[in-house]
Amino acid sequence: MTSQASIFAVAIPSVAPLRCHRYLPVVRAQAEPSDKSVEVMRKFSEQYARKSGTYFCVDKGVTSVVIKGLADHKDTLGAPLCPCRHYDDKPAEAAQGFWNCPCVPMRERKECHCMLFLTPDNDFAGKEQSITLDEIKETTANM
Amino acid sequence: MASSTSFSLTISCALLPKPFFSSPSSSHFRIPQKPLIHFQNPPPFPKIRSHPHQTTATPITKDLWENTILKSETPVLVEFYASWCGPCRMVHRIIDEIVAEYAGKLKCFILNTDTDMQIAEDYEIKVVPVVLLFKNGQKYDSVIGTMPKEFYVAAIERVLKS
Numbered sequence: 204m205t206s207q208a209s210i211f212a213v214a215i216p217s218v219a220p221l222r223c224h225r226y227l228p229v230v231r232a233q234a235e236p237s238d239k240s241v242e243v244m245r246k247f248s249e250q251y252a253r254k255s256g257t258y259f260c261v262d263k264g265v266t267s268v269v270i271k272g273l274a275d276h277k278d279t280l281g282a283p284l285c286p287c288r289h290y291d292d293k294p295a296e297a298a299q300g301f302w303n304c305p306c307v308p309m310r311e312r313k314e315c316h317c318m319l320f321l322t323p324d325n326d327f328a329g330k331e332q333s334i335t336l337d338e339i340k341e342t343t344a345n346m
Numbered sequence: 347m348a349s350s351t352s353f354s355l356t357i358s359c360a361l362l363p364k365p366f367f368s369s370p371s372s373s374h375f376r377i378p379q380k381p382l383i384h385f386q387n388p389p390p391f392p393k394i395r396s397h398p399h400q401t402t403a404t405p406i407t408k409d410l411w412e413n414t415i416l417k418s419e420t421p422v423l424v425e426f427y428a429s430w431c432g433p434c435r436m437v438h439r440i441i442d443e444i445v446a447e448y449a450g451k452l453k454c455f456i457l458n459t460d461t462d463m464q465i466a467e468d469y470e471i472k473v474v475p476v477v478l479l480f481k482n483g484q485k486y487d488s489v490i491g492t493m494p495k496e497f498y499v500a501a502i503e504r505v506l507k508s
Contacts (some may be wrong), residue, residue: 230429251484260432262436264432264435265433265435265436266432268430268431268432268435269430269431269432270431272428272430272431272432273430275429275430277347286428286429286430286431286432287428287431287433287434287465287473288472288474289428289434289459289463289471289472289474290424291424291463291467294490307505308480315434316473316491316492317431317432317433318432318492319432320435
């Protein structure tokens with residue numbers, strides 16, 4: 204009943220990011236990302252949307268949560284690892300880079316299942332390529 | 347220390363139908379070529395609210411998995427999510443509606459893959475959100491990515507009729 208993908212793309216580990224892995228506790232309370240990282244990822248998201256010709260979700264709450272997720276990974280891992288995947292080993296994934304935003308599927312095929320960058324033909328694409336810090340705070344307050 | 351030994355195998359879905367909002371690395375799924383239903387704006391997903399998330403689906407943990415999911419006499423739905431996954435919150439809203447609509451016929455749970463890594467790994471969760479459907483202790487179906495509500499309902503109906 205299930206179909207199996209048959210093509211394997213073996214991602215070559217990049218040489219550069221050999222950073223020291225901090226051993227994070229497995230269970231971590233969901234802390235707020237730093238304002239600085241949220242701002243960095245907010246600006247990155249705006250710029251990359253314009254550059255790639257993609258748009259934010261019509262529900263900016265989705266955009267806001269993802270931007271905060273990227274900021275959280277930037278704080279804890281040193282890289283904006285995609286927050287919409289599950290990883291056995293987050294530090295290793297962040298160092299490897301395939302799923303660091305903008306991930307390889309986004310760069311190659313404009314595929315962002317996190318719904319941060321949506322092509323205009325997507326049913327959930329809004330018309331905006333900008334989001335303010337206030338919007339992010341407003342839509343994610345008390346989460 | 348060399349961390350460069352960590353290879354990541356990524357399954358491309360170039361040959362598979364283009365999913366709605368699912369990851370290219372999902373390896374087991376049934377997804378339509380195009381979204382089954384095209385919606386007018388605004389989309390049928392309730393907007394993310396700024397008040398605390400109040401899902402009516404019950405959070406599930408590893409300790410309760412065996413008794414609650416695998417030994418359940420009624421079919422079970424489990425949504426796997428991650429803390430900062432935006433689309434997961436859209437799927438939460440759909441599941442909340444399904445909880446009410448299928449009360450007595452289907453039990454619904456949510457599992458945080460950030461805190462219950464073992465279960466996520468047991469079921470080879472790579473991308474979130476993922477909705478798994480269980481019947482008689484067996485995984486019956488899975489819906490990977492963010493889909494229209496009708497897609498989840500169709501999968502549930504198949505489980506209930508099986």
